[in-house]
């Protein structure tokens with residue numbers, strides 16, 4: 157069985173929007189150096205999120221009754237790819253816009269939607285993802301954090317880890333066990349909508365190897381969640397989480413993390429490239445063009461209500477390979493010792509990319525897990 | 538791409554399934570022209586897919602015609618279907634009569650022709666290497682330089698002398714030499730220059746490569762699900778699973794490249810065709826290597842079907858420009874756009 161990627165249909169409305177986004181970026185883009193444009197969905201800037209919201213560019217595809225704008229998946233695609241390519245700091249609202257909001261729309265109660273979606277769309281409510289644990293990374297089903305039904309709600313105990321933005325997010329979507337006895341590894345888990353202000357939640361910073369504070373350990377100690385915090389059906393957590401994967405893995409952020417370096421590489425090469433430099437830029441550009449086509453094709457499938465989880469894994473894995481190749485190729489075309497403190501744009505962004513690159517094929521599902529999924533999708537058991 | 542392309546895909550798949558058998562492949566590899574197969578293809582009208590309607594063809598857009606070549610690549614079709622399509626397309630656009638039968642185009646891989654007016658007709662001379670299927674062509678479409686600019690000439694097989702050669706897949710790639718006078722009626726200003734012809738060839742090979750890569754993927758999935766070692770199908774080993782996942786990625790990328798090539802031709806964006814052949818060429822080598830590794834020794838035999846796709850892929854990735862050639866085209870255009878407009882360049886509709 158081979159995978160099928162229908163050609164992305166033309167979308168004139170989306171192309172019209174592209175010009176608007178570019179104008180907006182010319183006016184409103186914060187003044188950032190090249191290294192601050194790398195991996196832009198890791199960069200948190202709440203005032204920028206609110207400006208985007210004012211344009212109607214958060215929650216774009218959601219129903220108007222929840223503060224959304226009922227635009228097509230292609231229009232959203234154009235907005236996010238333009239923001240990412242420009243290196244705009246979209247990290248604050250990224251998770252909420254990409255997956256938490258859509259999860260609430262699919263699985264949330266009316267009260268949950270009313271309470272939260274308009275705030276996300278206004279650019280003032282941010283989310284984090286509570287899936288990984290110290291003993292449960294790739295093997296998500298092995299999660300041990302547990303919510304026990306008690307009088308008035310659920311009592312949560314356990315530890316989440318690598319939680320990006322937990323120290324700034326308003327809410328977490330927590331994945332945890334709700335049924336200790338179930339034999340089926342995938343049954344007995346549920347999702348909760350957790351207000352990060354709930355007593356008993358402790359967020360401890362984990363400093364990454366670049367010295368930045370991006371992810372955290374989140375400890376739950378007898379945290380009492382109200383009954384209304386349950387997201388979706390009790391025991392349906394596994395199905396709900398896997399239903400998000402296509403959204404989470406197919407977007408342009410999965411192949412544009414290193415784009416800022418490619419831009420600086422082109423600048424450093426200048427207008428008269430050697431054959432070798434032209435080949436390097438040509439190859440990377442050809443890869444971006446094909447990935448973008450595949451990624452837009454998935455946007456079309458999502459718009460049509462399909463669940464292209466395997467196709468999304470293809471885009472993410474190939475995209476991560478490309479993102480990781482960019483620094484390896486760049487450093488041999490334009491030699492420079494990578495230097496985070498350099499005033500030279502190229503040496504600084506090279507340094508930043510080299511040190512960020514390992515995470516690209518870990519976060520959001522490791523390369524090995526994705527390849528396993530793809531193989532199963534091909535009919536290998 | 539559309540309902541038309543779905544229909545074309547189904548038609549081509551059925552046609553090749555009915556008329557292309559193991560014996561057909563073996564005979565073609567031994568040098569026999571598959572006349573019955575060609576007759577069926579010509580009868581179906583697919584050979585004239587890109588020939589303008591006014592010239593008696595189907596006048597399809599590149600996006601639809603490339604679908605047919607994609608299926609042909611999957612079938613390892615031993616015929617100059619791509620070359621006949623290009624030839625018909627160019628002859629029709631030039632206002633020349635489109636000859637019946639299999640056609641080819643030159644130069645394809647080096648060489649040149651020069652033409653000048655002579656009396657009421659033309660004089661043409663020159664040589665071209667590795668012309669696809671030349672020995673079986675009923676007509677050869679030559680692109681020649683002339684004092685009036687590039688011209689297209691339709692010449693008969695008996696007007697050229699021919700030195701046979703083949704590509705890695707045993708497909709004819711012949712050197713042709715010509716020094717002849719031609720009637721004015723078979724020469725016209727060319728709708729494309731040499732770069733344009735090379736681009737058409739590159740787009741066709743991209744489509745064929747995508748098809749052959751998909752064939753390898755299908756074949757290899759079947760194989761690893763049936764071949765048993767250590768008591769289980771080898772497809773259960775994670776190392777094999779990951780190899781196949783990478784192969785599926787290259788297959789997806791090659792199909793996407795086909796889409797870029799089609800858009801590039803239909804919308805007149807040469808850079809997209811260049812990117813397409815560059816990416817597809819890479820997929821060709823990677824997919825062939827993985828398919829062979831996953832098959833073990835059986836894949837290295839003449840008997841087993843794998844080589845019919847892998848040898849074609851190794852040939853096609855170098856025909857009408859290898860990856861480096863097309864990467865340079867894309868890279869120079871990107872650098873000319875400049876760092877601050879790199880993204881605009883990549884997204885230009």
Ligand SMILES: Cc1cc2nc3c(=O)[nH]c(=O)nc-3n(C[C@H](O)[C@H](O)[C@H](O)COP(=O)(O)OP(=O)(O)OC[C@H]3O[C@@H](n4cnc5c(N)ncnc54)[C@H](O)[C@@H]3O)c2cc1C
Nearest residue numbers: 285286287288293294318319320515518519520522524525
């Ligand atoms: C920058 C960053 C941000 C992150 N943000 C979040 C977040 O916000 N929320 C969150 O929940 N998580 C987050 N993560 C965690 C991420 O999801 C995990 O790192 C990932 O799922 C892998 O888990 P692990 O790190 O425990 O590695 P492990 O699962 O222990 O894997 C270690 C190695 O073993 C391999 N491996 C594991 N199982 C198999 C197998 N079955 N077959 C073959 N190989 C295997 C893996 O591929 C990997 O190479 C983040 C990670 C990073 C790096």
